[in-house]
Amino acid sequence: MRAFFVAALLAAGSLGSAAAWADTVEVANVKYETALDLAGQKLQLNGVGIRYKFVIKVYTAGLYLSSKAGTTAEVLAAHGPKRIHIQMLREVDGNELGKLFTKGMEANAPREEFVKSINGVLKLSEVFASRKALVAGDNFSVDFVPGVGSTLQLNGKPLLSEPIKEPEFFSALLRIWLGDKPADESLKEALLGLKKARR
Template sequence: MLDPSEQDPLNVTLTPPSVSRRDLLGAAATSALLPWASSVQAAPPAVELEGVELPETTTAYGQKLVLNGAGVRKRGYFKADVTALYLPEKRTTPDAIYKLNGIRRIQLNILREFTSSTITRIFLADFKQSATEEEFKRLIGPIGQIGAAYANVKRVSKGDVVNLDWVPGVGWMATHNGKSLTGDGGNTLSINDELAFQVYLRMYIGQNAPEDLRNGLLGLTRLPRAGD
């Protein structure tokens, strides 16, 4: 029986002080953990290659894209970058990706330093290998624009991110660490020639692309989860 001094004016029996303190301490502990729990739940799922975390979804030019796949691109014995392919919907064949409507993104997560001259030389060699002779001649203009844009970059370093996007109605766009690449005259790069971008995609998922890179980008290779 509680002492009358421990009853409230409305004649409702109060909880013993020891119980109240225990409940309050439990509630406080739970509240303290809530921000931490929310942040864990809110963290987007990601995969990880060569220490590079790739979110499974991203937003480009207002459109949500999903990670179709990723792989490591090599130059000789060296690992050049972690390449990721983001699409509006997942696809597992090159033809389906070429025909897909909406934004398509090739993301290069740089693993070592390259000068602009090396970048340009690699690009030209790969592009020429991926295009037919007729296509290469037809695309001399866009190829020159890309070469000029790469020349303006000067160099890329480990940790840099280069996004190369096809944006319907606008064209082929590119950014380096979030900053738009510019061509001749300092104008933002925008090449409204879908064939040029499709040839570029062939460099990564076409028949001449390295098999391990192609399979990774097509989602045919299981990717390690970040934190595993």
């Protein structure tokens, strides 16, 4: 009888571990929740991946939406709040990162969308330029809430005094990773849930 109870407890423990594991996805030793609440709505992890520069892992990225989307057009058209979450895997100069993001938005967004995003682009560049560097372990999120705008958090702390109101900004930002000239083609596919992230 005692052996039965021990076996039952072990089985329960392994089920608990499996359930806990199912609530997160791990990539490059970074855990992403499979679901989260934003502005009172439930979002699910659409995809997660790693940004490589040559063979060097630079950061991980996770995209959260209210419903699954498998194409860039579906992501941009998706209703409700959205989040892109980045976690650094190595040190990157803050000013350089801001410039790369700006170039990525300009290269991928339609001209009219980019022009309407200028206010947000400048604010984002200022935020990164004000930091000497982002180091391994630093993370930032950009949240978009319809009717409110985009907010930026670094290591969980808000960085803007008020949201970036232009909805075009968030769309242009997402195009860095999901546009026709993405920062990393493999990461694009991972964020769209088309393939598992490279480890």
